[in-house]
Amino acid sequence: MMKDDNRSGDKRLSQTYRRAAGVGAGCGSNCPASTRLSDLSEGRLWSWQRRALLAHLSTCSHCADDYRSLLSAREGLQQALMGVAAPRGHGIGSWLTGAGTAAAAVALLAVVVLSPETQAPPSTPVADNGHGVIFSSDFDAGREPGDSENASDDLLFSSNFGDNGNS
Amino acid sequence: MDRPPSTDQDNQADGERRARRSFDQLWTRISGHVRFAVSRHRSSDAALAADDLTQEVRIRVWEVYRRDRNSSFNASYYMKVVNSAIIDSLRRHRGTLAHSIREENDDGIGLVEQIDSDEPGPDARMESGLQQARLMVAIEQLPAARGKAVALYLQGFTVAEVAELLKCDENRAHNLTYRGIRDLKKMMGENHDER
Numbered sequence: 001m002m003k004d005d006n007r008s009g010d011k012r013l014s015q016t017y018r019r020a021a022g023v024g025a026g027c028g029s030n031c032p033a034s035t036r037l038s039d040l041s042e043g044r045l046w047s048w049q050r051r052a053l054l055a056h057l058s059t060c061s062h063c064a065d066d067y068r069s070l071l072s073a074r075e076g077l078q079q080a081l082m083g084v085a086a087p088r089g090h091g092i093g094s095w096l097t098g099a100g101t102a103a104a105a106v107a108l109l110a111v112v113v114l115s116p117e118t119q120a121p122p123s124t125p126v127a128d129n130g131h132g133v134i135f136s137s138d139f140d141a142g143r144e145p146g147d148s149e150n151a152s153d154d155l156l157f158s159s160n161f162g163d164n165g166n167s
Numbered sequence: 168m169d170r171p172p173s174t175d176q177d178n179q180a181d182g183e184r185r186a187r188r189s190f191d192q193l194w195t196r197i198s199g200h201v202r203f204a205v206s207r208h209r210s211s212d213a214a215l216a217a218d219d220l221t222q223e224v225r226i227r228v229w230e231v232y233r234r235d236r237n238s239s240f241n242a243s244y245y246m247k248v249v250n251s252a253i254i255d256s257l258r259r260h261r262g263t264l265a266h267s268i269r270e271e272n273d274d275g276i277g278l279v280e281q282i283d284s285d286e287p288g289p290d291a292r293m294e295s296g297l298q299q300a301r302l303m304v305a306i307e308q309l310p311a312a313r314g315k316a317v318a319l320y321l322q323g324f325t326v327a328e329v330a331e332l333l334k335c336d337e338n339r340a341h342n343l344t345y346r347g348i349r350d351l352k353k354m355m356g357e358n359h360d361e362r
Binding site for chain 1: 193199204207240243250255257261295315319324332352355
């Protein structure tokens with residue numbers, strides 16, 4: 001019950017603040033360029049630039065909304081774009097088409113198999129996953145991906161004062 | 168029948184087709200995320216506007232992609248292109264009817280539905296103005312770090328986002344925001360803790 005009161009109180013404060021800060025000014029000449037907001041979301045700004053942008057986001061509701069839109073899609077977009085290594089028609093991918101792809105694959109395989117450097121001497125310890133192939137992930141033992149998920153257990157306060165995580 | 172020798176125009180058209188195909192693959196991967204970004208803070212009935220915005224972003228990214236097709240794909244560069252296109256598109260449509268649905272009130276009722284509702288009288292407007300002024304003064308009186316955290320929180324950022332913006336850990340952002348809001352409520356005469 002008290003939590004609900006806190007949430008509604010926070011919401012009222014937020015609405016009052018946004019009315020006072022935004023005042024329907026819209027994005028005028030004082031608002032940062034869209035590329036600058038993009039840089040902020042990717043951590044590409046100097047600290048003084050970041051501070052200036054934060055001051056603006058604190059007082060311009062429209063830019064704050066727009067920036068939150070970027071944040072909401074950031075992770076997914078990053079992963080999607082990183083997955084596009086070299087689509088067809090781009091750079092090295094453009095000439096690797098049809099028969100060229102097959103020929104290149106055969107040539108690459110031959111080079112790898114015949115190269116003496118790819119064969120480790122018997123005395124060299126290697127990470128082997130049992131299939132005769134070395135994966136970089138075989139060296140990553142010990143990392144616990146779920147570790148960071150327990151960070152909320154360390155919070156000093158049990159109240160979230162209205163922060164439900166999906167504002 | 169002999170095929171006519173390929174001309175530069177044929178090659179160009181072929182390149183264009185290949186670029187379009189590869190762009191379609193790229194767009195398939197990112198379109199859902201773009202749509203999610205432009206749809207945020209919108210009502211579900213604003214689907215048409217979200218489609219329009221997504222299409223605008225698509226055109227903008229395609230223009231860059233087409234010019235850039237002979238160089239290797241740079242994910243970081245395209246992240247910036249997509250982000251800028253999203254922001255510009257949102258800004259361009261600010262103030263249009265569909266976009267105004269973003270401005271929702273406490274009960275989730277958009278501006279369109281509010282047209283027939285009771286307009287606040289001059290007294291209520293004056294009271295609201297005074298309340299806003301009191302809040303701004305109260306925030307200025309907070310210690311600087313708390314004031315920054317509170318301002319961002321009241322703008323709608325989550326504690327995690329405030330932490331990222333202030334470059335501090337989440338516990339500190341939580342403390343700054345919690346204490347700031349608590350002080351603010353005291354100063355504004357709302358003793359929520361005692362209820």
